[in-house]
Amino acid sequence: MLKYYFKLAVRQLIRHKSFSLINLAGLSIGLTIAMLIILWARDELNYDKFHDDYDRIYRISWHAKYGANEWNIPIIPVPVGPTLQEQFPAVEYSTHLFDGGMTFQHGANYIRENKGAFVDENFFRVFTVRFIHGNPNTALDDPMGIVLTREMAERYFPHADPMGQAMINNYEEVYQVTGIVESWPEQSHLEFDYLIPIHSLQHINDRRNAWGSATVRTYFKNTKNTDITDLSRRFDEYVQSEIVEADFDGENNFVHFPFQKLTDIHLKSKLEMDVPNNGDITYIYLFGIIAIFILLLACINFTNLSTARSVIRAKEVGVRKMLGSNQQQLIRQFFVEAFTYVSLAAAISILLIMLILPYFNVFTNKDLSIEITDPSAYYWAIGFLVITTLMAGGIPALTISRFKPIQVLKGKFSGSLSGAGLRKTLVISQFVISISLISGSLIIQKQMNYLRNQKLGFEKEQVLVIKQASALRSKSSLFIQRLKEMPWVVNASTGQNMPGDEFDSMGFIPQQPANFEHTSINYNFVDDQYLNVLGLELSAGRNFDATRSVDSLAFLVNEKAVKMLGWENPLGRNLSYDGESYGPVVGVVKDFHYASMHNPIEPLIFVHSTRSMSKVSIKMTSTDVVSSLGLMENLWKEHAPKSPINYSFLDEQYEALYVNESKMSTLFSWATALAILIACLGLYGLALFNAERRVKEIGVRKILGASIKHIVALMTRDYLIIIIVALVISIPCTWLLAKQWLMEFAFHTNISWWIFMFAGFIALIVAALTVSFHSIKTAFTNPVDSLRQE
Numbered sequence: 001m002l003k004y005y006f007k008l009a010v011r012q013l014i015r016h017k018s019f020s021l022i023n024l025a026g027l028s029i030g031l032t033i034a035m036l037i038i039l040w041a042r043d044e045l046n047y048d049k050f051h052d053d054y055d056r057i058y059r060i061s062w063h064a065k066y067g068a069n070e071w072n073i074p075i076i077p078v079p080v081g082p083t084l085q086e087q088f089p090a091v092e093y094s095t096h097l098f099d100g101g102m103t104f105q106h107g108a109n110y111i112r113e114n115k116g117a118f119v120d121e122n123f124f125r126v127f128t129v130r131f132i133h134g135n136p137n138t139a140l141d142d143p144m145g146i147v148l149t150r151e152m153a154e155r156y157f158p159h160a161d162p163m164g165q166a167m168i169n170n171y172e173e174v175y176q177v178t179g180i181v182e183s184w185p186e187q188s189h190l191e192f193d194y195l196i197p198i199h200s201l202q203h204i205n206d207r208r209n210a211w212g213s214a215t216v217r218t219y220f221k222n223t224k225n226t227d228i229t230d231l232s233r234r235f236d237e238y239v240q241s242e243i244v245e246a247d248f249d250g251e252n253n254f255v256h257f258p259f260q261k262l263t264d265i266h267l268k269s270k271l272e273m274d275v276p277n278n279g280d281i282t283y284i285y286l287f288g289i290i291a292i293f294i295l296l297l298a299c300i301n302f303t304n305l306s307t308a309r310s311v312i313r314a315k316e317v318g319v320r321k322m323l324g325s326n327q328q329q330l331i332r333q334f335f336v337e338a339f340t341y342v343s344l345a346a347a348i349s350i351l352l353i354m355l356i357l358p359y360f361n362v363f364t365n366k367d368l369s370i371e372i373t374d375p376s377a378y379y380w381a382i383g384f385l386v387i388t389t390l391m392a393g394g395i396p397a398l399t400i401s402r403f404k405p406i407q408v409l410k411g412k413f414s415g416s417l418s419g420a421g422l423r424k425t426l427v428i429s430q431f432v433i434s435i436s437l438i439s440g441s442l443i444i445q446k447q448m449n450y451l452r453n454q455k456l457g458f459e460k461e462q463v464l465v466i467k468q469a470s471a472l473r474s475k476s477s478l479f480i481q482r483l484k485e486m487p488w489v490v491n492a493s494t495g496q497n498m499p500g501d502e503f504d505s506m507g508f509i510p511q512q513p514a515n516f517e518h519t520s521i522n523y524n525f526v527d528d529q530y531l532n533v534l535g536l537e538l539s540a541g542r543n544f545d546a547t548r549s550v551d552s553l554a555f556l557v558n559e560k561a562v563k564m565l566g567w568e569n570p571l572g573r574n575l576s577y578d579g580e581s582y583g584p585v586v587g588v589v590k591d592f593h594y595a596s597m598h599n600p601i602e603p604l605i606f607v608h609s610t611r612s613m614s615k616v617s618i619k620m621t622s623t624d625v626v627s628s629l630g631l632m633e634n635l636w637k638e639h640a641p642k643s644p645i646n647y648s649f650l651d652e653q654y655e656a657l658y659v660n661e662s663k664m665s666t667l668f669s670w671a672t673a674l675a676i677l678i679a680c681l682g683l684y685g686l687a688l689f690n691a692e693r694r695v696k697e698i699g700v701r702k703i704l705g706a707s708i709k710h711i712v713a714l715m716t717r718d719y720l721i722i723i724i725v726a727l728v729i730s731i732p733c734t735w736l737l738a739k740q741w742l743m744e745f746a747f748h749t750n751i752s753w754w755i756f757m758f759a760g761f762i763a764l765i766v767a768a769l770t771v772s773f774h775s776i777k778t779a780f781t782n783p784v785d786s787l788r789q790e
Contacts, residue, residue, distance in 0.1 A: 019305050020341075022301065022305065022681050022682070022684065023301065023302050023305060023341050023345075024341065024344055024345050024348065025681055026297070026298040026301040026302070026678045026681045026682060027298045027299075027301075027302065027341060027342060027345030027349075027388070028345040028348040028349050028352065029294075029298065029349075029674055029677065029678055030294050030295045030297060030298030030299070030345075030678060031295065031298070031342075031345055031346055031349035031388065032349040032352045032353055032356070033290075033291065033294045033295075033671065033674055034291040034292075034294060034295045035349060035353060036353060036356065036357075036360060037287050037288065037290065037291040038291060039368045039370075040287070040360075040364060040366070040368065041284050041287065041288060043187060043366055043368055044266070044267060044279050044284055045267070045284065046187045047187045047188065047189060047263065047265075047266035047267070047279075048187065048188055048189060048262045048263050048265065048266065049187070049263060050128065050184070050185050050187065050188070051127055051128040051262070052128045053221060054262055054263060055261075055263070056221050056222050056223075056224065056226070057126060057127070057219060057220070057221050057261075057262040058219065058220055058221075058222070058228065058259040058260060058261060058262060059074060059217065059218070059219050059259070059260045059262060059265060060076055060080055060081065060084070060218045060219070060220065060257050060258075060259060060260075061073065061074050061076065061257065061258050061259075061260055061271055062074075062075070062076040062077070062080075062214060062255075062256075062257055063254075063255075063256045063257075063258055064253075064254060064255040064256065065252060065253055065254050065255075066253050066507070066518075066519060066520040067252075067253070067516040067518060067519020067520055067521075068515070068516060068519050068520075068521070068564045068603065069505050069519060069520035069521055069522070069603075071214075071272065071505060071520075072270075072271050072272060073214060073271055073272050073273045073274075074217055074260075074269070074271050074273065074274055074275075075214040075215065075216065075217060075273055076214060076215070076216065076217075076218050076257060077207070077210055077211045077212065077213055077214065077215060078096065078204060078207045078208050078209075078210060078213070078215050078216055079208060079209055079210070079211060080211075080218055080257055081094035081095065081096060081216075081218040081219075081220060082094060082208075083238075083243075084220060084235060085220065087235075087238060088231060088234065088235060089223075090222050090223050090226045090231050091220050091221075091222055091223075091231075092125075092220075092221050092222060092223055093122040093125045093126050093220060093221050094122060094126075094218060094219065094220040095119065095120055095122035095123045095125070095126045095127075095218070095219050095220070096119065096120050096198055096204070096216040096217070096218055097117050097118070097119050097123065097190070097198075097216060097217040097218070097219070098117065098118040098119075098198055098201065098204060098215070098216050098217070099116075099117060099217070100116050100117065100118055100196075101113060101114040101115070101116050101468070102116050102169050102194075102196075103169055103170040103471075103642065103643050103644065104156070104167050104168065104169050104170075105168045105169070105170070105642075106155075106156055110170050110641075110642045110643060110644055111644065112468070112643070112644045112646060113152070113193055113194065115191050115192050115193040115194075116192060116193060116194050116195075116196065117190070117192045117194075117195055117196075118195075118196050118197065118198040118200070118201055118204070119140065119195050119196075119197070119198055120140065120197070120198050120199070121136075121137070121140050121141075123140075123195070124136040124137075124139075125221070126219050126220065126221045127219075129181050129182075129184075130181060130182040131179060131180070131181050132150060132180040132181060132182060133162075133163050133179060133180040134147065134163065134178055134179025134180060134181075135179070136179070138178070139178045139179035140178070140195070140197040141178075141197075142176065142178060142197070143197050143199060143200035144173070144174065144175050144176060144200065145175065145176055145177075145178035145179075145196070145197060146167055146175040146176065146177055146178065146194055146195070146196050147177075147178060147179035147180070147181060147194065147195040147196075148162060148167075148177055148179070148180055148181070148193070148194050149180075149181055149182070149183045149192070149193050149194070150180055150181070150182055150183065151183055151193070152193040152194055153177070153180050162177050162180055163177055163178075163179075163180065164176060164177060165177045167194075170471070170642035170643050175196065181195075186366070186367060187266075189265045189266045189275050189278065190275065198216075203215075204216065211243055214504075219262070228259060231259070232258065232259050235257065236256055236257070239255065239256075239257060265278070266278055266279050267279045267280060267281040267284065268281050272502065273502045277365075279660075280660060282741075282744075283660070283664055286664075287667065287671075290437070290668075290671045293433045293437070293675065294671065294674060294675055294678065295388065296429075296433070297430055297433060297434075297675055297678040297679055297682070298345075298678050299388065300426045300427075300429060300430050300682065301430075301678060301679075301681060301682030302338065302341065303426060304426050304427065304682055305682070335389060338389050339385070339389045342385055342388045342389050343385065346381070346385060346388075350370070353370065354370070357369070357370075363663070363666070364663070424718075424722060427682070427683070427719075427722050428722050428725055428726050428729070429726075430679045430682060430683075430726075431679065431722065431723050431726035431727075431730075431763055431767070432726045432729050432730045432733075433675060433679075433730075434672075434675050434676050434679045434726075434763055435723075435726055435727055435730040435734075435756075435759045435760055435763050436730045436733060436734045437668070437671060437672040437675050437676075438672055438676070438758075438759035438762055438763065439730065439731075439734040439738070439755055439756055439759040440668060440672075440734055440737070440738060441665075441668045441669050441672045442755045442758065442759060443734075443738045443741075443742075443749075443751060443755060444661070444664065444665045444668055444741075445665060445669075446749050446752070446755070447661070447742060447745070447748055447749050448658070448661060448662065448665050449749075450747075450748065450749040451597055451658055451661075451745075451747075452655075454593075454597065454747065456499070456592060456593045456654075457536070457537075457590060457591060457592025457593055458499055458534040458535055458536055458592045458593075458594075459534060459535035459619075460499065460534075460650045460651040460654050461651055462490075462619060462620045462621070462622060463533065463534065463617055463618065463619055463620070463649065463650040463651070464617070464618040464620055464629075464632075464647055464648075464649055464650070465498050465615055465616070465617050465618075465647060465648055465649070465650050465653065466615065466616040466617075466618070466636070466645060466646070466647045467614070467615060467646045467647065467648070468614065468643065468646050469494065469612070469613065469614055469615055469616040470612050470613065470614050471640045471642075471643035472612055472616075472639055472640050473612055473640075474612070475639045475640070476494060476611075476612035476613075476616075477610070478639065479616070479635065479636070479639045479640075480492045480493070480494060480616065482635055482639075483616075483618060483632070483635065486628075486631060486632075486635075487621075487623075488620055488621050488623050488624075488628040488631075489618055489619070489620060489621075490619040490620065490621060491529055491532050491533050491618075491619045492529065492533065492616065492617065492618045492619070493526065493527050493528075493529035493530040493532070493533045493616070493617050494526070494527050494530075494612070494613045494615065494616050494617075495524060495525065495526040495527065495530045495613055495615050495617065496524050496525040496526070496609075496613050496614055496615065497524050497594075497614075497615065498615055498617060498650060498653070499534070499592070499593065499594045499595075499650065499654055500594075500595075500596070500650070500653045500654040500656070500657055501615075503522040503523070503524060503594065503595070503604065504522070504523065505520045505521055505522045505523065506520065506521075506523055506577055507519070507520050507577065508520070508521050508523075508575055508576065508577050508605065509575070509576040509577075509579060510565050510567075510573065510574075510575055511573045511574040511575070511582075513566075514565045514566055514567060515564065515565055515566035516564075516565065519564075519565075521561060521564070521603050521604070521605050522602055522603060522604045522605070523577070523604070523605045523606075523607055524604065524605075524606050524607070525606075525607045525608075525609040525611075525613055526544075526606050526607070526608070526609065526613075527544070527546070527608070527609065527610060527613075528543060528544035528545060528546045528551070528608070530606070530617070531543050531544075531556075531589065531606075532619075533617045533618070533619045534617070536589050536590070536592060537589070537590045538587050538588060538589060538590065539559060539588045539589070539590045540570070540571060540587065540588040541556075541570075541571045541585070541586050541587030541588055542586055542587050543556070543586075543587060544556065544586070544587075544606075544608045546610065550583075550584065551586065551608050552583075552608065552610075553581055553582070553583030553584075553608070554583050554584055554585075554586045554608045555575050555583055555584070555585045555586070555605055555606065555607060555608070556585070556586065556587045556588070556589050556605070556606035556608075557570055557575075557585055557587075557588055557589070557603075557604070557605050557606070558588070558589045558590070558591050558592070558601075558603060558604045558605075559588060559589070559590060559591045560591055560601055560602060560603040560604070561603035561604060561605055562588055563603075564603045565603075570585045570588055571584075571585060571586070571587070571588070572584055572585065573585045575605070577605075577607065583608075589604075589606065593747075595657075596657035596658065597745050597746060597747040597748075598657075598744060598745050598746060599746050600746040600747075617650070618632070629647075632645075632647075633645055676762075676763075676766060679766075680766060680767075680770045683719070683767055683770045683771060684770050719767050719768075719771050720764065720767070720768070723760065723763050723764050723767055724760075726763070727756065727759075727760035727763070730756075730759075731756045734756070735751060735756075738751055739751065
C-alpha cells in the first residue's frame with residue numbers, strides 16, 4: 001500500500017509541474033536556511049563540552065563595588081582558588097590561568113605567538129588535555145619548561161623530536177620542551193598553542209595573599225552530586241566573615257565571587273574583560289526563531305497550494321471513498337505526498353548547503369560541515385523530515401480527507417471546504433513574518449548606522465596603533481622621536497590603552513572634600529601627546545606638559561570623574577593612586593566613548609607617564625599608506641629587531657566592538673530577503689490558481705463591460721487587505737522585540753514609525769507585482785476563448 005501511495009505522489013508531482021516547482025523551491029530554500037542555522041547554533045551550543053566531566057567545571061568571577069566603581073570580571077585575586085580548594089572538600093581541584101603571548105626565535109626570524117597561557121599543574125586535572133609525549137604530572141615542574149601543541153611543535157621542529165628541544169624567546173630566555181599535547185577543538189572559549197608554568201611569573205608569586213588584585217583566571221572542578229548553589233553560598237559567607245577587609249564594609253561597597261558554569265561562558269557570559277569572540281545566547285534564540293519562521297513560511301506555501309487545489313481533488317477523494325477508502329487511508333496518502341515533496345526538497349537543500357557552506361564558514365569564522373559518520377546527524381535529518389512533513393502535510397491531509405463523497409459527486413461541494421478562510425489566515429501569517437523581518441532588519445541597520453555615525457568624542461580615522469610596544473624598552477622615546485620626523489606622521493604618542501581596549505581600574509585617594517575618601521576608578525597611563533593624537537578636547541585646564549617637572553605626578557580627569565568625585569572645581573586638586581605620591585589635576589577632558597556604546601561613559605583618570613608603554617599611536621596623513629607602513633616597519637626593526645611589529649588602524653579596532661551586531665545585521669538581511677522570496681513563491685502559486693479558477697468569471701465580466709483596470713483591481717484587492725491586516729499585527733510584535741534588543745545598548749537609536757510603514761510598503765509592492773502578473777494576463781484573455789472552455 002505504501003508503494004502505491006508513493007506512485008500516486010509522484011504522479012501528482014509530475015502532472016502539476018508549476019505547483020510542484022513552487023512547492024519544491026519554497027521547501028528547499030526553507031530547509032536550507034533552517035539547516036544552516038541549526039549547524040551554526042549546534043556548534044555554538046557545544047562549546048567546552050569536549051572536556052571530561054564538563055558539567056562539574058566552573059569558573060570563578062569577581063563582582064565587587066568600591067566607592068563609585070563596580071566591576072564584574074572573570075579575572076580574580078590569586079588566593080581565591082587555593083582557599084576554595086583548601087576550605088571546602090566539595091572542590092577537588094582549582095587551577096589558575098594567566099594569558100600571555102610571547103615571541104620565540106625560529107631560525108633567523110622571531111615569531112609572535114599570541115595563544116599562550118601560564119598555568120599550574122592542576123590545569124591538566126581540571127581540563128581534558130590529551131598528552132602525546134610527556135607526563136602531565138611533571139610537565140610543569142620546571143619553571144623554564146614549556147608544553148607545546150602538536151601543531152606548534154611541527155612548525156618549530158618539523159624534522160626533529162621536539163621533546164627536550166630549546167625554545168628561545170626575544171629576551172634570550174631558554175625554555176625546554178617537556179610535553180606535546182593535542183590541540184583543543186575550536187569549540188573552546190580558551191585557546192592555547194603553548195603552556196608555561198605559572199610559578200615562573202614573579203608577580204603571580206608576589207600576589208599569593210593579595211585579595212584585592214585582579215590577576216588570574218581561576219577554574220575548579222567539584223565532586224559529583226555537589227550542590228553548587230549551596231557551595232557558592234557557603235563560600236560567600238566564608239569570604240564575608242574571614243577575608244573581606246574593613247574598608248569593604250561601607251554601606252555601598254561589596255565583594256562576591258560568583259561561580260559560572262564552564263558551558264555557560266561562551267554564550268551567557270556578560271562580564272567585562274572576558275575572553276574575545278564570545279557568542280550570545282540571545283542570537284541563538286533569535287536565529288532559531290528565524291529558522292522556524294522561514295521553514296514555517298515554506299510549509300504554509302505547501303499548505304495553501306494543497307488546500308487551494310482541494311476543489312480539483314474533491315472528485316478524486318469522492319470516488320476513492322465510494323470505492324471503499326476510509327479517512328485514515330486518505331490521510332496516509334496525503335502525508336506520503338507531503339513526505340515525497342519534503343524528501344526531494346531535503347535532497348536539493350543538501351546540495352545547496354554543500355555549495356553555500358564554504359562561504360558561510362568564511363562569514364561566521366567557523367569550520368562547519370555535514371558529518372555523514374555522525375549518528376546524531378541522522379537523528380537530526382529524520383527529525384527534520386518528520387516535523388516538516390507534519391507541518392506541511394497535516395492541514396491538507398485532514399481537510400481534504402473529510403470531503404463527503406455524495407455531496408462531491410452531486411456537485412454540491414462547498415467552497416468553504418476548500419479552505420479559503422484558512423488560506424487567508426495562513427497568508428496573513430506569512431506576511432506578518434515577512435513584514436516583521438523587514439522591520440527588524442531596518443531597525444538593526446538603523447542602529448548600526450547610529451553606532452557608526454555617532455560622535456565618539458575622539459578621532460579614530462588615520463590613527464595607527466602599534467601593539468606590544470613595550471618591546472621597544474628604553475628605545476621608546478627615540479622611536480617616537482624618529483617617527484615624528486617622517487613627513488607622513490602628524491603626531492605620535494604612547495599609552496597603556498586605546499579606545500576599544502579593556503581599561504583597568506585601581507584605587508585613588510582624592511583630596512577632600514569629595515564624595516569618596518577612597519574609590520576605584522578606571523585609569524590610563526599616557527604621555528603628553530596622547531590627547532593630541534586622538535583629538536580629545538579639554539573642557540577646563542590644560543594638557544600634560546613634559547617640560548614641567550610638576551607634571552611628572554599630574555593627572556587629567558574626564559567630566560564623568562569630576563561629577564563622581566563631587567568636585568566643583570577640580571583644577572589644582574590632588575589625587576593619589578598609590579597612597580603616597582600625590583599630584584595635581586591639571587585639566588578636564590571632555591567625555592568620550594572609550595568603550596563600546598553597549599556601556600555608558602564611565603569615569604576615567606589619565607596618569608602622566610614617560611616610560612615605555614604597551615601602545616604607540618600614530619596620527620597619519622592621507623598620503624601613500626603602503627609606503628608609509630613600509631618605512632614604519634623598517635624603523636621598528638631598527639629599534640626592536642627581535643620583536644615582530646603588530647599594528648592595526650584604530651577605526652578597524654573600534655569597529656570590531658560591534659562585530660557580532662554587524663554579522664547579525666547581514667544574516668538578518670539575508671533571512672529577510674529569503675523569507676520574502678518564499679512568501680512570493682506561495683503568493684505566485686495562489687495567484688496562478690485563482691486566475692485559472694476564475695477565468696470564466698472574468699470572461700463574463702468582460703462581456704458585461706468590465707474594464708481591464710476593474711478586473712485587475714478585483715483580483716488584487718483581497719491580497720492588499722491581507723497585507724494591511726498583517727502590518728497591523730506585526731507592528732506591536734516587532735516593536736516589543738526591537739525595543740528589548742536596543743536596551744542592550746546604553747546609546748541607541750529610536751524606533752521610528754516610518755520603518756513599519758516602509759516595511760508594509762515593500763510587502764505591498766512585492767505582493768502587488770507578484771499577483772498583478774496573473775491578474776493582468778487573465779484580464780487580457782479573450783472572453784470568447786474563456787467561455788468556450790468546458
